Structures are given as structure tokens and as C-alpha cells.
Amino acid sequence: MWGREEMESRREFLRKIIVAGGMLAFQPQALADVHAHRKHTKDPSCTLYRALNGSPAMNLAKVIEMMGGIENVMGPDDVVVIKPNVQWWNQGAPNLAALKAFVGLVMERPGGFKGEVVLAENCHRGASPWQHAGWTHVFERNSDLPKIHHMGDLAYRMKKEYGSRFSTCHWIDVDSGANRVLGPSEGNGYVYCDGSGGAPLISYDNGVRGDNYRATIMTYPVFTTDNGTVIDLKNGIWKRGSYTGQPLRFINFAALNHHSTYCGATSAIKNYLGVTDLSGGPDPSHGGCLTKNYYNFHSFPFNKWAIGPQPGMLGTEIGVFMKTIRRADLNITTAEWIGLSSRTDPPVAHTRAVLACTDPVALDYHATRYILFPNSRLAIHNPDDLNRPLNHYLVKCAEAGGGMFDEKHVTVESYDFKRRVLQEDRELVIKGNRTWGTSPKAIMKYLVLRYGWL
Numbered sequence: 001m002w003g004r005e006e007m008e009s010r011r012e013f014l015r016k017i018i019v020a021g022g023m024l025a026f027q028p029q030a031l032a033d034v035h036a037h038r039k040h041t042k043d044p045s046c047t048l049y050r051a052l053n054g055s056p057a058m059n060l061a062k063v064i065e066m067m068g069g070i071e072n073v074m075g076p077d078d079v080v081v082i083k084p085n086v087q088w089w090n091q092g093a094p095n096l097a098a099l100k101a102f103v104g105l106v107m108e109r110p111g112g113f114k115g116e117v118v119l120a121e122n123c124h125r126g127a128s129p130w131q132h133a134g135w136t137h138v139f140e141r142n143s144d145l146p147k148i149h150h151m152g153d154l155a156y157r158m159k160k161e162y163g164s165r166f167s168t169c170h171w172i173d174v175d176s177g178a179n180r181v182l183g184p185s186e187g188n189g190y191v192y193c194d195g196s197g198g199a200p201l202i203s204y205d206n207g208v209r210g211d212n213y214r215a216t217i218m219t220y221p222v223f224t225t226d227n228g229t230v231i232d233l234k235n236g237i238w239k240r241g242s243y244t245g246q247p248l249r250f251i252n253f254a255a256l257n258h259h260s261t262y263c264g265a266t267s268a269i270k271n272y273l274g275v276t277d278l279s280g281g282p283d284p285s286h287g288g289c290l291t292k293n294y295y296n297f298h299s300f301p302f303n304k305w306a307i308g309p310q311p312g313m314l315g316t317e318i319g320v321f322m323k324t325i326r327r328a329d330l331n332i333t334t335a336e337w338i339g340l341s342s343r344t345d346p347p348v349a350h351t352r353a354v355l356a357c358t359d360p361v362a363l364d365y366h367a368t369r370y371i372l373f374p375n376s377r378l379a380i381h382n383p384d385d386l387n388r389p390l391n392h393y394l395v396k397c398a399e400a401g402g403g404m405f406d407e408k409h410v411t412v413e414s415y416d417f418k419r420r421v422l423q424e425d426r427e428l429v430i431k432g433n434r435t436w437g438t439s440p441k442a443i444m445k446y447l448v449l450r451y452g453w454l
Helices: 004-025 056-066 096-107 151-165 270-274 313-324 360-376 389-401 440-451
Strands: 046-052 079-084 116-121 166-170 189-192 203-205 215-217 219-224 230-232 236-239 248-254 257-260 264-266 330-339 348-357 410-416 433-435
Touching (some): 056 410, 096 116, 096 248, 116 151, 203 313, 248 270, 257 360, 313 389, 348 360, 360 389
Antiparallel strands (some): 046 348, 330 348, 348 433
16 A cells, blocks of 8 residues: 555656656657648548547447448448457457447448348457456446446447347457368368368468568458358358358458557557467467468567567558458547557547548558557657558558558548538647556656657
């Protein structure tokens, strides 16, 4: 227990480091690099939609309305797989109210909805992932729903509301007990595209010679809903020995946060790691392999918690996945709260936005340039910094997966609930109210990242 003197000393220490950091943060040279000037749009390849300053549910609904309504996104008989990030909680997971609002729009689709909605995720937490991470950890922020304390609560409520039309499926790594399968005829599990046993060979290597050479393969899940619908994420819906042709929609539902010095930021693109099998763990020097010759999607691009031998390989592997396995039909990023130096703890900024785009590269570029970087002021969150991992993996993902890194080819439609108007390009930077928290360790981490203090 803290005594009175210790508590006062601790508060004074916090006050001093916050004041010091704040004084530095608002110096002209600190602000000079965060005033984003958007390029003039030319020959657009996609449109990015945003809404801000409403509630999470309002922002989500407005974004879908701007896209032409949910009936323009989903058909009446679709099976809709929604992939959130539940490896973390608080700002590390998508906003729960926005997620519930999206499921509600699908279920209440004008013209009717006879399909299914599936919440599916691999949070890489062993054989019982529903007992860990964002499924059970109480959200201190980013729920915005009464009596909903974590993703498990939300899944339970939606199951109770929608019955057999809604399912939660937990994808589990093979080294945690899941089966390795060749396809839906063999039941649930992961397909390894390593060319063995009749499986296709879909691989990629980093092009490095010698000890730092690495190669990876595509992996994807086969799973069954509560309604008995068998889903092969690559090839579609399976029934009675063949694929049915019933439309399968894949929704990438992400958050926006600081990740690390070796990755920079995390949002829509990195959310794909929760689709693949990460058996073997993150360290290429100790395990890290799916099979004898192939690393998983974490140990391939990184040296455990450090930058790997070839820049940008995170983006390349996910680009290959999008091109050969499945590309999300829609990417949604909830930026109600964003983590400036952590996925779970303060400091955070309350940016109150939802974004959506069919192109995850365009989405991540915009979200980091106009939301995360202006609030964190960390160089590792600047997608235009050619010396940083964020830039490397965005560019490589665009090259391998057909995304758009250059914002001049992306149209932006943004609605501000506070002013009740569509925003102009010069108004796109979103600044949120920042909360620093009370942890000296967390605040010092931010200041070290910001100013290089040691």
C-alpha cells in the first residue's frame, strides 16, 4: 500500500513528467511534422468513408449509409464472416458498440436477410481462447454498451438476440490442438498450403541468402457455424461434398493503435494475422515454424520482437494472402479510442471516428496519417517516413496485394456529426482529447518513443 507521502511524491512525479512532455509536444518543431496536406485526387481506385464526432453506433451507421446502405454491401442470403481483433482489449479491440451496430444492420437489412453472421477470430491464446484476452478481460474503455464488459459479453448478447443466425467461431492454432486438414471434407481445422498431401503450394520467401533466408506459406481455417454451415475461408460454403456457391462475405473489423518499434502501427492489415495459424510461436530462432521448411506469419517477417532481415515482409505476406486466399470485402476501422504507445493502456486519444474502405492499404495509410500520427506525434506512426517499418509494410502490401498506397488515387468522403457537414480535404486531420493515465511506466514509455529519452 502507498503511504500518504509516497502517494503525494508519486503524483508530483507524474505531474512533472506530463508537464515536461506537454511542453515539448507543443513546441513548433514538434508540431511541424503532423500537419497533413492531402494530395489532389486523380484517377481514384477506391473511396474511403469516414464519420466522426457521433457515437460509435452513429458513426458506423453513417459510414454504411454513405456507401449506399447495407443492402449495397450484403445480399439477402450471404454468410458474413466478421473478423475482429480480440487478442487485446480496451482500444486494442474494435469498439463493441460499433461492432454490435454493424451486426444489427446486416440482420435488419432492407429487403430481408436469410443468411448468417459469424464472429470469427484466432487470438492465439491456446486451446481455450474464449477464456482469455478480449473475450474475458474487462474493457475500461471502448465498450460503450451497458452491461457489456468484454467481447464475450457481446457475443453472448448477440447470440441471445439472433439465435441460429449468429455464431461465434474460435479458430485455434494446430499446435494448440486444432487439426491440420486438406479441406472441408476432413472437418474443421487449418489448411497448410505447403504442397504436401494434395494441398496447393502457395508460398513466398524473403529473397535473402544465407542464414537469414526464410519462407512462409499461406494457411487458412475451415470451420462450422452453430447452424451447421461449413465454411472454407478460401473456397466458400461446403455442403454434402461440394461447394454450394452461396455468397461468402469477409469483413475485416479492426482497431487503430501503436504496435511496436518493429512494426509501428497496427490496424486493418495486421488484423489478418488473426486469420492465419501462428503455430511455432513468434521467435524464428526457437521454433517459429509451421513445418520443417516454412515459418509462420510472425516469425517470417520479424526476429521475435524486433525488425526482421528484410523490410516490409509483413505487408508482402498479407498481400499474397489477399491475392491467393481471400481478400476482405470490406475493411472497417473503429478509432473511437486510439493507443498512442499501447494497445491496452493510456496514453490514449479519444478520436471518435469510424472508417471503412475496400482497400486495407488505403485505409491504414489514411488512418495513420490523419488520426494516429497527429495524436501520437511518434515518427514510427508516420506512413510517409521511408525509414520506418510502417511505410515498408504498407508499400509492400500494396505491391503484393494490389492495394493503393498513394492517397491521390483514393477519394475520401467524411461526415462530421458535430458540424453536420461533409468535410473538405483540408479538414481531415482528427485530434482527440488525450488521457495520460496514472502509470509512470506507461508515460515514460511514450516519452522515450517520442523524444528518445533513455
